[in-house]
Amino acid sequence: AALRADPASVAVAGAGGGTLDHIILGLMLRALGRQAREARFVAFPGGGPSMAAVLGGQVQAAISGWSEFAEQVKSGRVRALATTGERRLDPAVPTLRESGLDVVATNWRGVFAAPGIRPEARQALVTLMTDLHALPVWGRLLAERGWDDAFLTGPALDAFLERDRAQTEAVLKELGLA
Structure with a gap:
């Protein structure tokens, strides 16, 4: 409620200006x-x-990756308000969407190649990544780390990248960082 009424009254910590943490706050x-x-x-x-700033009372909230704060949440030293992905990482913690904010933002990784890559070399990389994604160890590592399976290739990846670029650029421009 305070964030809606007077955003400047709520100090929110995160890792560096212009980072995903900062962008998520802007999206919110x-x-x-x-x-x-x-x-x-x-x-x-x-x-x-x-987290130290939250625990020390220097800020009212913080945004970071789940793994950065999970132990403090589990110990009860802090309360997780929401996660930013499509699905819950913890059954007791709603997503931002479930909390009434239409925001989804994730810290994703990708495999990229030079713009002039030959089509057959590009397809070999896509096939390799698709084969790796199908391995049982991939799923185990996702589960162990609490990561979403956001594997995409082709047009689905292109569409995701464009949506992510557009929302990131809009926030960074508003912040005067782009």
Whole structure:
């Protein structure tokens, strides 16, 4: 409620200006009908220092990867308010969408090649990654780390990248960082 009424009254920690943490806060404010630049984002060099700031009362909230805060949540030292993905990472913690904010943002990874890659070399990379994705160890590692399976190739990947680029660019422009 405070974030909606007066975003500047809520200090939110995250890892560096212009990072995914900062962008997520901007997306949240936009979903609340506010401007990303209204955020009171306090940049720290990572999740550990951000958590220390929450525990020390220097900020009211923090945004970071689940693995950075999971132990503090499990111990009861902090309360997880929401996660930013499509699905819950913990049964007791809703997603932002479930909490009423139409925001989905994830820290994804990709395999990229030079623009002039030959079509057969590109297809070999796609096939290799698709084969690796099908291995049981891939699924085990996702489960162990609490990661979403966001494997995409071809047109689905192209569409995802364009959506991600557009939402990231919009927030960064609002913040004066692009």
